Amino acid sequence: MAARQTGLIAVLTLALLSACSQAVQPGAPAATRRLVSLVPAATEMLFAIGAGSQVVGVSSYDRFPPEVSSLPRVGALLDPDTERVLSLRPTLVIVYASQGEQAARFEAAGIRTYTFKHGGISAAFNAMRDLGRATGHEAEAMAAIERVTEQLNAIRRRVSGRPRPRTLLVIGRQPGTLQGIYASGGTGFLHEMLEIAGGVNVFADVERESVQPSHETLLARAPEAIVELQAQASADEGLERRVWLPLASIPAVRTGRIAVLSGEYLVVAGPRLAQGTEALARALHPGAFGGEEPPVSATASSR
Amino acid sequence: MSLVARQVSFSYRPVPGRADARVLRDVDLTVRSGSVTGLLGPNGCGKTTLLKLLSGVLTPTSGAVTVNGRPMAAMPRREAARQIAVVPQETHPAYDYTVLEMVLMGRHPHLGLFQIEGPADIAIAREALAATSTAHLESRPFPSLSGGERQRVVIASALAQSTDTLLLDEPTASLDLGHQLEIAALLTRLNRQRGVTLCLATHDLNLAATVCDTLVLLRDGRVVADGPTADVLTSRAVRQLYDVDADVRFHEAAGRLTVVPVAHAL
Amino acid sequence: MTGGTPAESASPVAAPRPSTLARARLATTLLAFGLLTLVTCLLAPLVGSSHVSLARAFDPSIPFADNVDAQIFFVARLPRVIAGALVGAALASAGVVFQAILRNPLATPFTLGVSAGASLGAMLMIILGGALSLGPWSPVPLASFAGAAGAAALVYWLASSTGRPMSGAVLLLAGVTLNAFFSALILFVQYLADFAEVYRAARWLMGDLDVGGFGPIVASLPLVLVAFGLFALLPASLNLLSVSDESAAARGVDVVRTHRVAFVSASLATSAAVSLAGPIGFIGIVVPHLVRLLVGVDHRIVLPASALFGAAFLVACDLAARTVLAPVEIPVGVVTALLGGPFFLWLLVRQA
Numbered sequence: 001m002a003a004r005q006t007g008l009i010a011v012l013t014l015a016l017l018s019a020c021s022q023a024v025q026p027g028a029p030a031a032t033r034r035l036v037s038l039v040p041a042a043t044e045m046l047f048a049i050g051a052g053s054q055v056v057g058v059s060s061y062d063r064f065p066p067e068v069s070s071l072p073r074v075g076a077l078l079d080p081d082t083e084r085v086l087s088l089r090p091t092l093v094i095v096y097a098s099q100g101e102q103a104a105r106f107e108a109a110g111i112r113t114y115t116f117k118h119g120g121i122s123a124a125f126n127a128m129r130d131l132g133r134a135t136g137h138e139a140e141a142m143a144a145i146e147r148v149t150e151q152l153n154a155i156r157r158r159v160s161g162r163p164r165p166r167t168l169l170v171i172g173r174q175p176g177t178l179q180g181i182y183a184s185g186g187t188g189f190l191h192e193m194l195e196i197a198g199g200v201n202v203f204a205d206v207e208r209e210s211v212q213p214s215h216e217t218l219l220a221r222a223p224e225a226i227v228e229l230q231a232q233a234s235a236d237e238g239l240e241r242r243v244w245l246p247l248a249s250i251p252a253v254r255t256g257r258i259a260v261l262s263g264e265y266l267v268v269a270g271p272r273l274a275q276g277t278e279a280l281a282r283a284l285h286p287g288a289f290g291g292e293e294p295p296v297s298a299t300a301s302s303r
Numbered sequence: 304m305s306l307v308a309r310q311v312s313f314s315y316r317p318v319p320g321r322a323d324a325r326v327l328r329d330v331d332l333t334v335r336s337g338s339v340t341g342l343l344g345p346n347g348c349g350k351t352t353l354l355k356l357l358s359g360v361l362t363p364t365s366g367a368v369t370v371n372g373r374p375m376a377a378m379p380r381r382e383a384a385r386q387i388a389v390v391p392q393e394t395h396p397a398y399d400y401t402v403l404e405m406v407l408m409g410r411h412p413h414l415g416l417f418q419i420e421g422p423a424d425i426a427i428a429r430e431a432l433a434a435t436s437t438a439h440l441e442s443r444p445f446p447s448l449s450g451g452e453r454q455r456v457v458i459a460s461a462l463a464q465s466t467d468t469l470l471l472d473e474p475t476a477s478l479d480l481g482h483q484l485e486i487a488a489l490l491t492r493l494n495r496q497r498g499v500t501l502c503l504a505t506h507d508l509n510l511a512a513t514v515c516d517t518l519v520l521l522r523d524g525r526v527v528a529d530g531p532t533a534d535v536l537t538s539r540a541v542r543q544l545y546d547v548d549a550d551v552r553f554h555e556a557a558g559r560l561t562v563v564p565v566a567h568a569l
Numbered sequence: 570m571t572g573g574t575p576a577e578s579a580s581p582v583a584a585p586r587p588s589t590l591a592r593a594r595l596a597t598t599l600l601a602f603g604l605l606t607l608v609t610c611l612l613a614p615l616v617g618s619s620h621v622s623l624a625r626a627f628d629p630s631i632p633f634a635d636n637v638d639a640q641i642f643f644v645a646r647l648p649r650v651i652a653g654a655l656v657g658a659a660l661a662s663a664g665v666v667f668q669a670i671l672r673n674p675l676a677t678p679f680t681l682g683v684s685a686g687a688s689l690g691a692m693l694m695i696i697l698g699g700a701l702s703l704g705p706w707s708p709v710p711l712a713s714f715a716g717a718a719g720a721a722a723l724v725y726w727l728a729s730s731t732g733r734p735m736s737g738a739v740l741l742l743a744g745v746t747l748n749a750f751f752s753a754l755i756l757f758v759q760y761l762a763d764f765a766e767v768y769r770a771a772r773w774l775m776g777d778l779d780v781g782g783f784g785p786i787v788a789s790l791p792l793v794l795v796a797f798g799l800f801a802l803l804p805a806s807l808n809l810l811s812v813s814d815e816s817a818a819a820r821g822v823d824v825v826r827t828h829r830v831a832f833v834s835a836s837l838a839t840s841a842a843v844s845l846a847g848p849i850g851f852i853g854i855v856v857p858h859l860v861r862l863l864v865g866v867d868h869r870i871v872l873p874a875s876a877l878f879g880a881a882f883l884v885a886c887d888l889a890a891r892t893v894l895a896p897v898e899i900p901v902g903v904v905t906a907l908l909g910g911p912f913f914l915w916l917l918v919r920q921a
Contacts, residue, residue, distance in 0.1 A: 077764065174709065176707055176708060178781050179781070180773070206896070212898065213896075214891060216779075217618060217896055219644070219645055220637070222637060247644065249634060316733075360815050360819055380821045384820050394816065396812045396813075397672045397673075399866060400812075404867060408812065408820060412821035416805075419591045420591055420592075464820065
């Protein structure tokens with residue numbers, strides 16, 4: 001059960017609307033020595049900008065980088081262990097936008113907090129920069145942002161000029177069935193990753209991070225490609241592709257252009273964004289990466 | 304038809320700590336065809352339970368109830384219901400059935416599984432309503448009736464069952480004087496004109512005196528007296544049952560025995 | 570006091586009064602409701618969040634796999650409407666039966682814990698993430714049905730082991746207790762599960778008629794048909810039982826057997842419905858009451874009429890759920906609650 005918990009991150013990222021404006025300004029003072037992060041994306045960022053040695057506590061769902069396995073766990077979104085956090089004597093705690101109550105408690109105890117706001121790629125970069133400032137690794141943070149930006153641009157270049165398929169990006173589904181499908185809507189970092197990777201989101205017009213389409217909607221939107229993101233690989237991948245067969249009129253199903261990608265890096269809006277985006281791009285445009293060109297839909301239905 | 308209870312005992316549930324939890328003990332009783340039998344006794348003497356045993360709704364713990372010699376226990380409920388009808392003390396339907404719907408329920412034992420009442424059944428129901436002078440209430444919702452009207456409708460419903468025998472539990476409880484007399488007259492009429500066998504449990508000694516030709520006195524689950532009304536209904540009997548000194552005498556104008564309680568016997 | 574006169578010959582029946590022609594009323598009422606249900610079920614697949622060309626949908630020259638309109642109609646909409654009709658009929662009639670044997674107008678198909686058992690089963694399967702299936706049954710509906718059947722069996726066993734004969738009061742006691750217990754278990758399981766699973770479970774609990782194919786319907790159909798077959802045996806007895814157990818027995822009803830048949834059939838219908846589409850509330854209580862307002866209280870009419878009206882009602886609610894805020898879908902359980910809640914308040918106020 002532990003390993004699959006990163007599925008949480010995907011749902012969280014899309015379910016939480018970042019309506020919070022309590023981004024505490026990580027002020028100027030000295031680099032903070034002891035960091036506790038309740039947000040896995042923030043943890044990854046901290047390690048990527050060189051602040052890894054300052055991290056003293058991570059969330060229950062943290063898996064990357066490998067160093068976190070030896071660090072104490074302090075709960076997560078639903079069950080932050082305030083006592084545990086306090087016992088680690090942190091100087092900065094990174095919390096979710098919806099954990100305002102916990103943040104207030106930490107502040108009252110004299111501990112600074114940083115509120116991690118979920119959003120698009122720019123929100124992730126902002127977070128990296130803020131964390132860089134707060135931990136005294138601003139230069140490394142900017143460098144990391146540069147790096148990721150360049151990687152994303154490289155992917156963009158690779159797939160430019162290729163026909164962009166209308167893509168359904170599935171981020172949740174009842175295993176073995178077509179029930180309970182969650183797909184990426186037209187906002188949020190997954191949507192942006194898809195667009196960079198050379199796909200057009202079938203739900204680009206929906207101003208939400210996630211959509212729960214009915215079978216009718218799926219048939220009506222008729223995606224040319226289906227990409228499913230999973231935190232961990234499923235037991236029977238063949239089955240997970242076959243479940244789509246009843247919706248035979250979907251071009252993606254007709255041409256078999258269904259990809260199932262697994263890995264936490266796909267669903268964490270952190271420094272590994274470019275990796276996830278590249279995986280998406282490879283799935284959509286294998287030809288750009290030295291593979292075979294994908295099959296083209298016989299009849300592009302114009303609905 | 305004869306309804307006989309032979310050495311019938313009944314206890315509801317074994318009660319730990321009570322050696323003998325029997326509500327009725329070794330009761331012998333015969334309801335002769337065409338008679339009006341009254342079951343008299345103080346609260347808790349087992350009258351209601353005995354009626355339920357006689358109707359077959361309850362099964363005796365020991366002993367047997369027979370209908371025309373056939374054991375009640377061996378009889379399917381439907382068949383028993385075609386011979387014996389019951390008028391309970393109170394009727395509180397969960398839904399607002401109309402009077403006619405209530406009375407038509409009495410036709411149930413005569414209908415097949417998917418059969419719905421036909422014109423004949425409705426005629427019988429209406430006749431029963433007429434016999435209890437409630438025909439004008441036919442379309443009224445049952446809960447909207449007065450206590451007396453309700454009791455008469457329930458009797459009509461039992462009549463619609465077209466049985467030889469009617470068992471009634473406190474038929475005049477909660478009725479005013481006028482209605483009490485009406486019910487008494489109705490019961491007498493049913494017995495004399497239609498030959499319906501009646502067995503009623505009652506507190507009302509004067510009702511018993513008016514209507515019943517046979518009385519069975521019960522105390523603590525046992526029969527303490529059984530015989531014609533004139534023989535059984537005595538001051539001594541009243542004292543034995545109720546610990547009450549009463550004056551029992553024949554009343555000229557009423558044409559029957561009357562019971563007037565005088566004082567609590569100490 | 571009038572009415573003491575000997576009975577004159579009863580006045581000849583002039584115009585047939587409603588309470589007298591039970592047979593005719595039954596026929597015409599069922600015909601009317603049947604028509605309503607039929608029309609609803611025929612119209613519902615024609616309406617949806619996307620535009621469908623019926624001409625294309627029914628054009629046999631286009632291969633089915635290529636025909637989007639046909640796919641939307643036959644894969645997305647039609648199964649949904651049929652599932653809605655089935656679930657609506659099952660829950661409404663189960664509601665009638667439970668209200669009768671529990672002698673309580675507020676009883677619902679979910680009162681005795683059958684739905685809680687179903688939810689627990691579904692939740693455990695979602696969390697354990699099993700991939701086992703049995704023919705046309707996929708894991709979650711299968712586990713949900715197992716949970717429901719288990720809960721019903723438990724209630725039945727509890728109710729039979731008290732030493733008192735099976736009666737409404739005993740069932741209510743056993744069922745409500747078990748319901749509370751299962752609900753607590755559900756909370757506990759939710760607490761232990763991780764966020765994504767809780768989300769999926771919460772979504773299942775909202776109810777979903779979008780079955781996406783005929784498989785799940787075929788799997789549930791035999792159960793529902795058996796339940797309906799048993800229902801057919803009950804109405805007259807339910808009338809009598811709703812007066813009292815004892816008067817029913819005195820009129821020839823086998824009270825214990827009737828309670829058993831009623832409980833088993835209503836639980837079966839509820840289990841099948843909840844396994845197919847999740848626990849959709851308010852159908853089992855709103856429809857019976859609405860129907861009683863329209864046709865009276867005779868169960869011989871109320872039971873079949875509720876089944877028919879329940880089907881139409883749920884199909885209509887689902888229609889609203891999937892079109893009102895298109896392309897966003899409201900969970901159908903929310904629509905039934907939005908309609909059912911105020912109706913209930915009105916009922917209460919009316920009775921006060």
